[in-house]
Amino acid sequence: MPDSPFTFVIPAPGAIPSRVDNHIQRRLSAMQGQFLDQVAYAKMLSESDRLIYEVYEIQRPQIEGELLMGISIVHPGKVGQEFYMTKGHFHTVLETSEVYYCLQGEGYMVMETPEGETSVESLAPGKVLYVPPRWAHRSVCSSRQQDLITFFIYPGNAGHDYGTIEQLGFRKLVIEGENGIEIIDNPRYQAR
């Protein structure tokens, strides 16, 4: 891993960086229990293990003082009424933040703290989102046609805690209801 300054390009359209150290592909099967409509989920999975989102990582040592970067691409689609989304996570080191810069598409960042504060911010090209320390975060693609593409940066020592979210889910969900896009309370949310 070079220790001298380096550059890479995020080309438009498509936004796949000119330097990729790791490419993650998350399929429907990786989202067990995450979507509200478990019947729709099971039916879709029985048809095909669709690709929900991808992450292109530019890696650095996972230590304090370093910054990790990458591109997150959430594809358009729905499971039941719920839009395609990332798994979502707290950072293992809770006191670490993150910056997202939206490059393409439409969507939301669903966020919450361990104490139960919630926030749902809309994402659109050119928008920068600051996720403060202690806030779990999940990207949601609410476009019918376009990928939601964001560039992200976060501390090298942050880590990922998926377990808490896998158990409890997020308190807020983004669905396509009768009146268009709706942000609703998660009926399955199990209070701590």
Ligand code: 6PG
């Ligand atoms: C991170 C970032 C970001 C995130 C992707 C995929 O901490 O690494 O938040 O890169 O990992 O958007 O989302 P999931 O990690 O929740 O699958």
Ligand code: NI
């Ligand atoms: Ni993160």
